[in-house]
Amino acid sequence: MGTTDLHVHIYPYDYYTDRPVDTVGLARTAAHIAGIRAEATNSMLFDNGDFLQGNPMGDYIAYERGMQDGDMHPIIQAMNAVGFDASTLGNHEFNYGLDFAMRSIAGAEFPVISANIVRSLGARPTEDATLVAPFVVLERMLTDGAGMAHPIRVGVIGFTPPQVMTWDRRHLEGKVVVRDIVETARAWVPVMKAEGADIVIALNHSGIGEPGHVAGQENAAVPLAAVEGLDVVMAGHQHLLFPGPGFETIAGVDADKGTIHGKPAVMGGFWGSHLGVIDLLLEWADGGWRIVGHESTLRPISRRNDDRTVTPLVESERNVLDAVATEHRATLRYIRRAVGWTSAPLFSYFALVADDPSVQLVANAQMWYVAEMLKGTPHEGVPLLSAAAPLKAGGRAGPDHYTDVPAGEIAIKHVADLYLFPNRLRAVRISGADLRGWLERSAGLFNRIEPGGRNQMLLNPDFPSYHFDVIDGVTYQIDLSQPPRFDAKGKLIAPDSWRILDLAWQGRPVTDDMEFVIATNSYRAGGGGEFPGARGDTIILEAPDTNRDVLVRYIAEQGTIDPTADNNWRLAPLPGTTVLFDTGPRAMRYLDQMTALRLEPAGDAPGGFIRFRLAL
Numbered sequence: 001m002g003t004t005d006l007h008v009h010i011y012p013y014d015y016y017t018d019r020p021v022d023t024v025g026l027a028r029t030a031a032h033i034a035g036i037r038a039e040a041t042n043s044m045l046f047d048n049g050d051f052l053q054g055n056p057m058g059d060y061i062a063y064e065r066g067m068q069d070g071d072m073h074p075i076i077q078a079m080n081a082v083g084f085d086a087s088t089l090g091n092h093e094f095n096y097g098l099d100f101a102m103r104s105i106a107g108a109e110f111p112v113i114s115a116n117i118v119r120s121l122g123a124r125p126t127e128d129a130t131l132v133a134p135f136v137v138l139e140r141m142l143t144d145g146a147g148m149a150h151p152i153r154v155g156v157i158g159f160t161p162p163q164v165m166t167w168d169r170r171h172l173e174g175k176v177v178v179r180d181i182v183e184t185a186r187a188w189v190p191v192m193k194a195e196g197a198d199i200v201i202a203l204n205h206s207g208i209g210e211p212g213h214v215a216g217q218e219n220a221a222v223p224l225a226a227v228e229g230l231d232v233v234m235a236g237h238q239h240l241l242f243p244g245p246g247f248e249t250i251a252g253v254d255a256d257k258g259t260i261h262g263k264p265a266v267m268g269g270f271w272g273s274h275l276g277v278i279d280l281l282l283e284w285a286d287g288g289w290r291i292v293g294h295e296s297t298l299r300p301i302s303r304r305n306d307d308r309t310v311t312p313l314v315e316s317e318r319n320v321l322d323a324v325a326t327e328h329r330a331t332l333r334y335i336r337r338a339v340g341w342t343s344a345p346l347f348s349y350f351a352l353v354a355d356d357p358s359v360q361l362v363a364n365a366q367m368w369y370v371a372e373m374l375k376g377t378p379h380e381g382v383p384l385l386s387a388a389a390p391l392k393a394g395g396r397a398g399p400d401h402y403t404d405v406p407a408g409e410i411a412i413k414h415v416a417d418l419y420l421f422p423n424r425l426r427a428v429r430i431s432g433a434d435l436r437g438w439l440e441r442s443a444g445l446f447n448r449i450e451p452g453g454r455n456q457m458l459l460n461p462d463f464p465s466y467h468f469d470v471i472d473g474v475t476y477q478i479d480l481s482q483p484p485r486f487d488a489k490g491k492l493i494a495p496d497s498w499r500i501l502d503l504a505w506q507g508r509p510v511t512d513d514m515e516f517v518i519a520t521n522s523y524r525a526g527g528g529g530e531f532p533g534a535r536g537d538t539i540i541l542e543a544p545d546t547n548r549d550v551l552v553r554y555i556a557e558q559g560t561i562d563p564t565a566d567n568n569w570r571l572a573p574l575p576g577t578t579v580l581f582d583t584g585p586r587a588m589r590y591l592d593q594m595t596a597l598r599l600e601p602a603g604d605a606p607g608g609f610i611r612f613r614l615a616l
Contacts, residue, residue: 001033001045001277004205004236005270007054007092010078010324012316014400015056015335016417022312023398024271026075027321028301030082031314032275041143044154045083048236049090049205051075052104054271056416057331059548062096064334073104074327080109081323086136088158088203089114090237094168095422098175111136113158113203115188116179125187131176134158134188137197142282152282152289155197157188159204159224161237162216166527169536170424181206181220182213182227189229198289199231199280207238208260208267211251222252225260231291232278233265239396241274242267243296258296266296270397275299308399308585308608335413340555342410346418346563348403349587351390352445352459352468353571353614354597357563358403358418362388362547363472365554366519370427370541379429379517379540383505385473386519387438391420393465399584399608410555419548426525427541432514434533436500439476440485441531442469443499449480451574455602455613458579463488467529470569471518474510477501477572480579480616490530501572521547567596574616582609 003026012025022028037043052058052075061073079087087110093101105112115125115134122128135157142150162178185202192200202224209219217223221235240246242265243258252261258278259265268276281293303311321328346358363386374380392403405414430438445468449456458480467488479501483494503510517540518533527535543550555561582605591599598615605611 001036001043001275002048002234002266002268003029003272003275004048004234004268005050005090005239006047006075006272007050007270008052008058008075009055009271010057010074011321011328013328015331016413017404018332018335018413022302022310023273025301025316026078026082026272027316028312028314029272029275030317030320032299032301033082034317036277044085044138044140046156046201046203046234047079047084047087048203048234049088049158049160050092050236051079051087051090052101053092053095053422056335056413057327059416059422060331060334061327062100062422065330067100067103069103069106071103072107074324076104076107077323078320080107081320082317084110085138086111086113086156086203088112088205089117089132089160090205091161091164091167094164094171097171105132111156113156114160115157116159116162116181116184118177118179119175121177125179125184126191128179135192137192137195150284153196153198155192155195155200157185157192157200157202159184159202159206159220161206161218163218166536167523169526170522170542180215181217182223185224185227185230189227193229199282199291200229201232201234202230203234205236207240208235208242208247208250208253211253221265222250222260225263225265226252231263232280233260233263234276235265235267238267239270240267241269241298243298264294264296266298268298273301304398304608335411335416337412338409339412339415339552340410340558341560342405342407343560343562344564345407345590346403346405346414347587347590348390348393349583349590350594350597351393352465353581354594355470355565355567355569356390357565358405359388359390359470360472360565361561361563362419362551363470365551366425366547367472368554369425369543369545369550370517370519373541373543374427374517379427382429382515382517383473384517384519385435385471387469387471387524389467389469390465392417394582394584394609395461395465402584402586404586410561412552415548415552415555419551421521421523423521423523423547425519425541425543425545425547425550426522426539427517427519428525428534428538429515429517429540430533430538431512432510432516433512435471435474435510435516435518436503436512437532438469438518438534439471439500439503440498441490441529442467443478444484444486444488446478446480446484448483449574449577449579449616451481452576454578456577456579458581458614460488469524469531472566472568474503474505475568476503477570479572481574571616577616579614579616580611581614582611585610587612
């Protein structure tokens with residue numbers, strides 16, 4: 001059995017909206033675990049990483065309560081209560097710093113492993129000084145069909161995406177390095193076999209991506225599965241489901257059977273939404289165990305109905321809830337603290353098609369902060385811009401994953417809703433050419449639209465909304481009749497294509513040799529997303545505060561905010577052309593406020609979303 005990407009979701013509770021939900025929570029997943037343990041004579045349970053960060057409970061522990069030596073982190077308490085056999089480290093384990101991560105996992109009653117995070121490099125991976133144990137060989141007893149017990153040694157090895165060195169450079173640089181996943185596996189798996197592992201399981205906090213091996217690969221499950229001696233792959237990081245649709249075209253992957261290069265694999269969603277299950281049929285032959293049959297399945301904790309309601313499929317396990325009840329109550333007190341007021345609602349249902357007030361608020365706060373920090377420096381007076389993206393805009397997280405803050409009091413929970421991640425504020429200094437490239441990279445969100453065409457799908461579903469940076473302080477249009485210059489991962493695919501039109505600063509056309517300072521976050525400034533001008537070498541300000549803290553301070557300073565977007569960007573007109581896009585059903589409550597767009601409802605969309613038609 002396997003969980004992945006729990007992100008501190010223990011209770012079936014949405015701390016952003018401050019209400020119970022049926023779609024998340026390890027306490028619910030634990031019901032499936034208990035059921036399988038009751039029905040299966042032999043079972044093991046693993047976690048695939050990204051457990052320490054991801055919701056306000058994680059922030060409360062990191063920023064309010066803290067983690068001193070001997071303290072227990074609630075997600076570790078919950079995982080201990082469930083009874084895991086092992087876990088690996090995901091990239092988000094380091095968002096609050098290396099010391100915080102190490103103090104947190106110290107309380108685990110199960111091994112936490114990672115073979116490719118290294119304190120000091122050796123000549124080859126097996127000579128590295130790893131941060132935690134690279135693997136573990138677990139000795140267990142198997143009961144066969146006749147009721148006889150037999151010993152088995154299960155080798156478990158863990159991997160983390162190498163990109164963590166970019167995403168959390170501030171916390172990790174000079175302290176650890178990260179090796180390539182496949183290179184590391186090829187070195188360690190023979191060692192595990194030599195130490196007596198009968199079968200080898202990879203806890204791979206990495207997704208199912210390119211079929212061939214690429215050095216430093218982020219989603220390396222396919223070439224990893226090809227490593228000789230590796231028997232099972234548990235994947236994650238992508239917040240997707242496997243077996244399942246979406247992976248059919250990848251060479252070596254059977255998306256129906258749940259195999260990669262013929263080996264059983266699973267990816268169990270995120271936030272406890274699903275339990276990944278792999279059934280292995282083992283046979284003793286020639287002095288060892290071998291796999292003679294396997295089946296990969298997923299067990300969801302809820303079902304979304306045709307009328308968009310959600311039906312829970314399991315109830316929470318009381319012992320898991322009890323394990324963190326004190327921390328849950330403390331988190332509720334934390335999220336309900338007031339920091340200011342808003343004169344109008346803040347919502348992100350239309351953030352991918354028009355300038356958005358929730359994104360505008362973040363951009364304003366960043367610009368306000370950086371302007372103060374740059375006073376008296378050589379960068380004061382350089383045109384200051386601010387880049388912000390809609391962090392909650394549906395996508396894989398579903399039709400409820402949108403910012404929706406009513407007019408009135410703004411509490412911590414609302415600020416956390418506006419800015420999900422514990423990034424730190426950064427500023428970069430770049431050229432006008434890079435500014436244009438940055439916006440071109442963002443414009444990859446949109447499919448190419450044929451002028452005069454009707455009902456064309458507007459958004460590329462593979463493009464995450466957090467890469468759709470809106471840059472405030474300049475004005476521009478996006479010409480959708482041109483192909484995207486960059487693909488969803490930031491690769492240049494159409495060097496002769498330009499979508500950004502009429503790019504101007506204070507009414508003046510932006511030229512390639514102009515210079516700008518852009519307020520952004522540590523993920524983007526450090527190279528996250530592969531944006532021109534933001535690859536770690538243009539940073540001029542490394543602020544001590546998180547973007548979320550800056551947002552809190554800005555709202556408190558303003559007292560009451562007026563969340564009005566300045567409409568500095570728009571989709572360029574294409575007469576006679578209509579497009580379709582999907583959003584959350586609660587968008588209907590705000591349709592009358594979208595007067596600048598020619599919108600009309602176009603029915604239901606898959607997955608509980610609703611669809612709109614937009615005339616360009």
